[in-house]
Structure formats: structure tokens, C-alpha cells
Amino acid sequence: MKPLSLVQTHKQRYILALGLVLLLALMWWLNASRVESAKLPNFSIINDIPELKTRFFEFLEPLAKTANQAVLDDREWLLELKAELDKDKQPGWIKQRSLNHIADQYGLNDKNSAPSELVEQLLLRVDTIPISLILVQAAAESGWGRSRFARQGNNLFGEWCYTKGCGLVPKHRPVDATHEVKAFDRPYDSVTSYLHTLNTHPAYKRLRQKRQALRNADRAVTGFALAGTLIFYSERRQAYVNEIKTMLRQYNQLMDK
Template sequence: MKLRNIIISIITIVIFSGCATKKNPKGLASVASDTLVNTIPQNYMKTVDDLDDSQKYIGGSYKDMLDLFEKLNYTPEAWQAGIREIPRVYLVAVGERWGTTTSKEITTLNKKQLFFRGLAPLILHANELILQDRNRLEKIKTSFQRNNSLSENDSIWILKLVKLYKVKTDDQITEAMFEELWKRVDIIPPSLALGQSATESGWGTSRFAAQGNAMYGQWAWGENAMKPENQRTHLGNYGVAAFGSLQESVSAYMLNLNTHNAYAELRKIRANLRSNGKKITGMALADGLSRYSEHGESYVQSLKSMMEYNRLNPTDDAYLSNNPPIFLIPAAN
């Protein structure tokens, strides 16, 4: 079923507003990275400050979110009926009430459904943008193979992509560089991204999610990092990376999986699936995440069980509608 005549550009609603302090927040030791990739392409999200006040509508609670989802036919019933089209409802931030109040007032089932529906469009959008880059990469790669040279604009763009995806190069464009980019510039299955976000953020209730939109427990160093209550000083002045929006958090997570050496196995699994014409699934790529957590293989098995129990596998078939985007922005109070 196609969503028609949704005449909403941007809506501001009080939703997912969470700040639950945990002594040992999940995901704190999750990323095997010594640095956090903070470079997110500017088009990954429209800046909230650019929005016109006349485009905003202040709602009241998570019920407003449910009402909006009903209007968009973005419901559990539609999903059960086999509808995989998802509206472009972009949740900007978790907010401060989700963990302390809202998530405790609703059933566990409703909490999970709201969480997954809130994150899914962001994950699909991040993948959509990655595929845009992948499609351009393919065209440039084909041109290079044919002519052994590139236009100035294509060369500049490729070298920026090389830097973003941390491909080793001496600023020379080579066939090997293209092959490595081809392995890295690719999607992360929604089922995997949803499963890890729920696991790492405690369904969005961790204080890191509330205070910094940190959905994947990515580490950062320095004064700007959010410090855990029990910081292990022998590991340095580390903390959890904060993000200006949930979209930035999702995109940084995908960029991390697509660049860090710890996840080379994940990229290898994905490349093999591609070359054999097989579907890229979260279950398959989860096997490449043994280094995402200090718990190793037990983390992988736990993640797989969580994805299976919550029936996330069908989300790998979801896609975004062509309707105008709706930005859900938690109100200040």
C-alpha cells in the first residue's frame, strides 16, 4: 500500500524523552577502535537549526507519535500484513523522558515497537546515502577501468571517499584502491543495526542515549566524551561519543563497521555474499562482530538470539517511501 497525500514537512513532537544512569552501560567496551570516526557527510541529515519555526508543531507525548504512525499506516498491523514500505519519519533525538518516565509507563511490547519504528527510518536513510555513494563509485570505477584516467571532479570525489573510508593510499588512484573501496562502501542490514542499537543503548534508556544520542556505545577520547561512572583509568581518558542527532549516531556506527580493522571479517562476509548474488542479512554479518564486544563470540550469539527473538530479520526487506520527510524533534520541556 502506498502512502499518499502526506502533507507534512516537519513535525516537532515530544517523544522518546530518557536519562537512566547505569553503572555498567552496555556498549561501553564495545568498539575496538582507538579513534572514533566523526566525519559524517553533511547531507546525512538536514540541520535542525535550518528549519523554519512555521514548519514545527509541538505535540504532547509518545501518544502523539503513535497517532502520527497510525495516520501514516506505520503500524504493527501493517507490518504483519506484509507491508515493508516505511515512511520517512526521522527521529532527531532520544530526549530526557524516555528512560525515566515514558518507557516505564508502557508495556515492554510497546516500548520495543516504538524503539524499532523510531530507529528504522534512520537506518534505512543511512543505507540509502551509502548506496548513493556506492552507485557513483561504481560509475567512476568503470570509467577508470576503461580509460585509466578520471576527470578532475571524479578524482577529487574519490580521494575524499578514500579518506572517509580510511583506505590506505599515497593519493594515487589505483585499481587496488577501487577494490578496497568496493568492499567498504556498502550497507549494514537493518536487522543488525536495530539489534545492536537496542543492545548497546538498553532500548534507548541509557544516559548516553539520552544525553548524547549514543545508540551504539562508540568510544571517544578527550574532554568531550561522556564519561562512564566507573571509568577504568588504565585505559586512558575515554568515554562514550556524543552526537548531535540520532542520524549522526547511526551513520557513525555504519562508518565504523565499514572502516575499522576489527570488522574486516564482516566486510569479507558481505563481499562474498555480493559476489555470489546472495542477500545481505544481519544474521550473516553478525558473524563478523566478535570484536565488537569484549565478550567475543558470546556477544555474537547473544545478538543473533536477540534478533531472532524480536523477529528483526524481515526488516532487511524494508524500504523508505517516496513521501516528504517528517522530522520528529523532542521539545525542550
């Protein structure tokens, strides 16, 4: 048999490496699709409280990580663009279009802003939320996945909407109120909506500023560090913040076991 040339050997290695990359990409996509389409288990049948908490966290954690990763992908793209802009390299039309698309998603619609200014504004918003905070708030807002709004509307975070038919009407809603508790097709959609709310709504500006300050100081962005900024998440105000902090301590103890 005629031996392979050096060029042929390199070509075979390249094809093998490319095939491996494509296989890994396919596996990642299949796993992400499986996570995103996951249905809410019937947590109401679990009577043992420690088991309920463990099962709830085990179900929600992959959804939270997948949703965070989608945000992180956009953030890393923005950081790469920022590095180019810092070198006075202006974005081409494709990158400018992508930048505008992200800006639209995050509620920054001023197309007259310079790319560098827009990137700086977006980096304040396009960022992850600590997994511990996601899981604990979901537990608090959904009654560990057992609330009516979780079971019937896949709503894990108690988010409201204001268009008739957009969700479920609370049983004790005041007569003059119009809000509904938003309904989602999948629990994953509730997670992504929650992340988007914290990253865009004016009520959580302090959270975004606190997160950025921690990053600038090269300090860990933890759920406990951000919990104090959630004063407007509930009408209970500080009592709600205190409850979330208590649950975060319990969560950390559970994870340390």
C-alpha cells in the same frame, strides 16, 4: 486561439517534467532533513515491553535507512566509475577529486594507488549494513534507548572516544582508563558513526570481507549472516555475538507478524 506548435508542446512537457523532478527532490530533502534532526524520544516512560520494542524500532528505522542511503549513493557512484575504468576510460580531475575525497572519508589515503585499485579497495568499505543489524545492535547497546549514554549523549551503539571531554565518563570506569562514551548532537549522527566504524575499523575487517563475499556470490547480505563477525564489538566476545543472534531472531519474528 492559435494552436501550440509541436516545439512549444514539447517545451511545456519538458518544463512540467523538470518541475515535477524538482518538487520530488525538494520533498526528499525535506524528509531527509526531518529524519536527520529527529530527537530521541523518552523511551524510559514506556513500561510495556512489546510497545517499547515497537516504538524503538519505528523511531530508529528511518534514521538507519537514511544513513544507509547516503552510503549507497557513494557506492553507486563508485560502481559507475568502475564501469568506466573497466573500459580504460580514465577519470577527469573532478572525478579524481571526488574519488580522493571518498578515500579520505574511509581511511584510504594512498593517493599513489591507481584509480582502479582505489575503487576496488573502496567498494569493500563503502557499503550498507543490514537494517536488522543496525536496529538490534542499537537496542542491545542502548538498552532500547533508555541508557544514560543514549539519553544524555545520543549514543545508541556504545562507541568510545579517547579525547577528554569528547563524551560521557562511565561511572565505573577504571582509575587508569581514559576512554569516554562518545556524545553526539543527534541520534542520526550516532547511526552514521556506527556505519563508518563497521566500514573502516580493522576490528571489522571480517565483516567487510563476509559482506563482499555474499555480494560476489549474489546472496543476501543479512544481519544474521554478518552477526558472527562482531566478535570484537564487545569484551564479551562470543557471548555478545550469541545475544545479537538471539535478538535478530526475535526481531525477524516481530517483523513477520
